Amino acid sequence: MKENIINKQTWIAVYGQVLIQDGTITLVPDSEQIDSTTASLVIDQSPSPPHAVVKSNIEFDQGTITWEANVGGADARAQLLLSVEPDVNDASINGATNSTELATGLNVLGTPYGFALFKNGKWEALGGTGQGSTLPTGKWIKMKLTARGSNVELFCENVKVVDTTVTLRRAQLGVLLQGSSESSIRNVVVDVEAPTCFAIMQFTEEFDILYRDVIRPVCESYGYKVIRGDDFYTGGQILEDVTRSIRNAALIIADVTPENANVFYEVGFAHAINKPTILLSDRKREKLPFDISGFRTLFYDNTIGGKSLVEERLKKHLDALRPK
Incomplete structure (x- = not known):
């Protein structure tokens, strides 16, 4: 207003x-x-x-x-x-x-x-x-x-x-x-305007649950508008939609658990333009790629208790970026 x-x-x-x-x-x-x-x-x-x-x-x-x-x-x-x-x-x-x-x-x-x-x-x-x-x-x-x-x-x-x-x-x-x-x-x-959080992750049921039950509600409680790549409904090229969304976002949250080329491309683009980025990864992943191994990453267990823990740690990161 x-x-x-x-x-x-x-x-x-x-x-x-x-x-x-x-x-x-x-x-x-x-x-x-x-x-x-x-x-x-x-x-x-x-x-x-x-x-x-x-x-x-x-x-x-x-x-x-x-x-x-x-x-x-x-x-x-x-x-x-x-x-x-x-x-x-x-x-x-x-x-x-x-x-x-x-x-x-x-x-x-x-x-x-x-x-x-x-x-x-x-x-x-x-x-x-x-x-x-x-x-x-x-x-x-x-x-x-x-x-x-x-x-x-x-x-x-x-x-x-x-x-x-x-x-x-x-x-x-x-x-x-x-x-x-x-x-x-x-x-x-x-x-x-409400700042935007752009979530980067693989579009499968496992990560849909993480997005729906943890990332979106937690970020919305801090005043963010949260979107993913599957929220696009434009007639343009997908890559243009993604890069524009990353540029316009105030925060990037990316799950880097699977070896997904699209996810890593988008994370690399976000880092290249110095975008505040929070990385998530399931503990089942043994080792992160060398290029991102130095970045702070929230590791979680894919359990009910694990989701609660990553929610708590995510809130601590958001408290530093955008206090309630």
């Missing part, structure tokens, strides 16, 4: 001076600020223009955000801040997280439109467009972001200007404003 900033959303400045009024957040550029690279998301410039970081009570990881942005000068920045998942099969599974944020919007690391990752106190460009052009100043510009799985796209005036591949973590939405002149963001509208 879409919510308008004026009615139900709260924004608080956690660094810098801003004016928040009637759904508009505006940087106060003539305020004095502490020069600290650890206090906020400071841009690497010397001297650094005034900047502010504002956080909200809106939690977002999948869906659509629309807003309007206004930059007052060439050095002004008006960007959203979103939290990013740690690398796949890394600290996220253990519940540890690194502070990583995605900045997107206007004037991102030298490009009029773009994405940048802020991690360990440094900025990394993830894509930008509009080089050689200049943004209009003192004018409200309509922006939109869509996030489905690891596909994140940025639109300006309903034109897609740049995209990137990154998995967002459900966390509070923020705003970064910077510049020696005023920059503002207003009319933030958020449409949160």
